[in-house]
Amino acid sequence: MKFLVCISNVPDTTTKITFTPDNKEFNKAGVQFVINPWDEYALTRAIELKEAQGSGTVTVLNVGEADTEPNIRKALAIGADDAIRVNAAPKDAWFVAQQIAHYAKEGGYDVILMGKESIDYNGFQVHGMVGELLGIPTVAPAMKLDMSGNTATLEREIEGGKEIVEVNTPFVASCQQPMCEPRIPNMRGIMTARTKPLKVVEAVGEGAATAVAEYQLPPKKQGVKLIDAANAGELIKLLRNEAKVI
């Protein structure tokens, strides 16, 4: 079975977010970029399923400029077989989805796995768009994925519960915990990753459907008002009379 895992290159979860002086772009200076944490679930689960099937391939795909290659290599070190980088700045979800749909179709993949959402842009939309572009189901977000032949059984999280869904290949799923325990690269993986194929291709399709006019940081908190532990009940009065939230 051919697995395609889409990975996004995002600022490390502990990054302090700042913008360029005109507030039009994220300030990348000094920022460490990582594989989007949700995408690590997709990658590890694809590798596990391939191993269980005893055959097949796992390809990772990223839409990004050359600076994402260290994280693509990391995905190869974790256990993907080969990689595709669509050489373009990811302008928005629609742009990214068109690239993924095009190269997924070209490669004839059976299972397309993504993360639940990117932790930078928090879109939760690329997977739905890719499913629609390819005319196949998308299951988002999936907490569990098992395969038997060409049929997948997934648990999809919905507000307040979960659904058990069955779909046949080809399909798209976006992954989240507790699907698997994401793997980290070992020494052998890091060595072999250097020589695994990484193909760079050009962007296709239309441009973006949205554009960011300006970024803002949230307003600063006033500072914490401390209440003496011995007098804890006072807090409840403040929540009612001052904050007016209870």
Add this chain to the structure above:
Amino acid sequence: MSVLVVVECDKGEVKKSSLEVASYGAQVAQMLGTTATAVAVGEATEANLAQLGEQGISKVLFDNEPRLKDFVNGAYTKLIAAAADKEQAKVIVLANSNIGASVGSRLAVRLKASLATNVVELPKTDGGQFTVKRGAFSGKAFADVVLSGERKIIAVKKNSIEAQHNGGQTAQVESFSAQLSDADFADAPKQVIMQDQAGGILLPEADKVVSGGRGMKGPENWHLIEDLAKALGAATACSKPVSDVDWRPHHEHVGQTGITVSPNLYIACGISGAIQHLAGVNSSKVIVVINKDPEAPFFKAADYGIVGDVFEVLPKLTQAVKELN
């Protein structure tokens, strides 16, 4: 031309987040000089749908197909697309829920629309541009996004818009058929399993949340969290390590890798306030932190704080709430 709002219903009731969506849609309609029509998904009743008039909805399209009770991506997308065409909707508003965003992203492609998820404010339409503010960088920033497509789809973040209640107004409920066939239900769930919600309050919808971390020491102490939550009418939540070791179920875990919540009140008990935890809660209106360590980073993000032992403080708070009621 009108504004189309998608309302999610559960056990006959319109979800709270969908009342917010309806209010949002009605206000957008007013800005654009048109009316707002709703289309219902999930298990709805005509009587409850008619009450959407209180949120400013003039008409509700209702397909009485019983299989729409559960979330089916294919069928929901087709239904809403048909409603959008019937109403010639230029703006479609949904909840930023797993259902809303899943359907919204398919619709964006099908209707060739510009989509913004995680939207926190009404749009701005000055200068001939349609701009919405959305949360980005996991609660650490906002982005003003210009939607350039002729059609626009907006998924509204929960608890960011106040639901309006104009008493006495009713919406006209109109039966509507999208002519759904078996093929549209191909991805129907085999089974739907709903969780037991503590006190019946759904965490993603809750406007008050009491949350516990490792400082609670063990699952046997969770009655302290539950008692306060019950007294306040709040949902319960926890930090990641707590669900990792199964003190609490995974669906209660909030943060960057869990659920994002934005209640009016978030009370953190024995949680240190790691940046990944804050990412899931930092858009809460009022944050209260109870921690025995005065240096705990969470105090920096808090509005109110008590430096103290949760085992002593929590029962006092529960008692004070009971006295207040």
